[in-house]
Amino acid sequence: MDQDFYCLHSEMCKTLANEKRQRILGALRTSELSVSRIVEATGMSQANASQHLSILRSKGVVKARREGNKVFYSITNPKIIQAFDLISEVMQEVLADQSHMIDDVIEHPIDPT
Amino acid sequence: MDQDFYCLHSEMCKTLANEKRQRILGALRTSELSVSRIVEATGMSQANASQHLSILRSKGVVKARREGNKVFYSITNPKIIQAFDLISEVMQEVLADQSHMIDDVIEHPIDPT
DNA sequence: TTAGAACATTCATATATCCTTATGTACCCC
DNA sequence: GGGGTACATAAGGATATATGAATGTTCTAA
Numbered sequence: 052m053d054q055d056f057y058c059l060h061s062e063m064c065k066t067l068a069n070e071k072r073q074r075i076l077g078a079l080r081t082s083e084l085s086v087s088r089i090v091e092a093t094g095m096s097q098a099n100a101s102q103h104l105s106i107l108r109s110k111g112v113v114k115a116r117r118e119g120n121k122v123f124y125s126i127t128n129p130k131i132i133q134a135f136d137l138i139s140e141v142m143q144e145v146l147a148d149q150s151h152m153i154d155d156v157i158e159h160p161i162d163p164t
Numbered sequence: 165m166d167q168d169f170y171c172l173h174s175e176m177c178k179t180l181a182n183e184k185r186q187r188i189l190g191a192l193r194t195s196e197l198s199v200s201r202i203v204e205a206t207g208m209s210q211a212n213a214s215q216h217l218s219i220l221r222s223k224g225v226v227k228a229r230r231e232g233n234k235v236f237y238s239i240t241n242p243k244i245i246q247a248f249d250l251i252s253e254v255m256q257e258v259l260a261d262q263s264h265m266i267d268d269v270i271e272h273p274i275d276p277t
Numbered sequence: 278t279t280a281g282a283a284c285a286t287t288c289a290t291a292t293a294t295c296c297t298t299a300t301g302t303a304c305c306c307c
Numbered sequence: 308g309g310g311g312t313a314c315a316t317a318a319g320g321a322t323a324t325a326t327g328a329a330t331g332t333t334c335t336a337a
Contacts (some may be wrong), residue, residue: 057186060248063255064186068177073170092279099296101315113256120313128257128311134250135173141243142176145224148240154305183324198285212326216284233283242320 053149067135072103075124080132082113083125085146179223180248185216192226193245196238230234239261 066072078084078092090100104124107113112131116123126132156164179185184206191197192203203213217237220226225244229236239245 057183059184061181061183063251064177064181068174068181070170071175073174111262128254130254137247138176141241144241149224
């Protein structure tokens with residue numbers, strides 16, 4: 052495994068690992084949207100949305116297209132959606148496992164002696 | 165989409181979005197390992213490895229099993245490896261696209277007028 | 278029960294990230 | 308050109324994250 056690999060990999064993850072940026076990607080998963088639409092869909096401030104879009108763009112996750120007054124953003128690579136969904140599955144399975152573990156503890160309390 | 169969904173999702177991503185933790189997951193992808201083996205494989209300090217393992221464990225990404233003196237860690241869900249690899253692919257494709265874009269700029273410089 | 282190995286935790290500090298406010302730039306229409 | 312809309316960027320202070328050093332804990336073996 053290449054020296055920089057984990058660093059690059061974690062950079063990509065870090066880009067995706069933010070609630071606001073996830074909301075943006077969630078909004079963009081079906082179609083491209085203008086910034087003002089993204090602001091509407093996500094409920095964040097315009098400045099904040101632009102900042103996150105700038106980060107996503109600089110990491111190659113989304114691309115921008117100007118059309119007159121507006122700028123339309125879209126996801127560059129459909130695998131980003133796949134990765135997003137796969138992590139959703141992992142998250143749900145992990146949560147399910149954790150609640151089973153809690154059930155076990157409730158039904159079979161750990162003896163502290 | 166649930167209110168907390170993006171928050172949970174970004175929490176999971178944040179857990180994965182760290183170079184050291186990625187190294188640990190990379191070391192664990194084929195088999196479980198004791199902490200000392202993980203320390204060897206990743207080159208980080210014992211305390212730091214324990215700290216990151218604690219984070220991974222608290223988020224349900226890895227699980228621990230004590231055997232006498234040692235504690236063996238393993239990845240809880242094989243989909244975590246899938247997600248890891250998928251993000252690798254995304255990363256490589258994004259990097260490839262970016263270098264094409266740089267080529268384009270070199271071959272067809274943007275006219276500043 | 279003491280020594281030592283393997284691992285976990287705490288604390289303090291450095292660094293990075295995030296968001297708000299304010300300001301700047303690009304485009305359209307009159 | 309002037310004004311308005313859409314978007315981008317900069318500066319700042321608040322919050323979160325990462326790391327090393329020091330200290331605890333758990334187990335084994337003698």
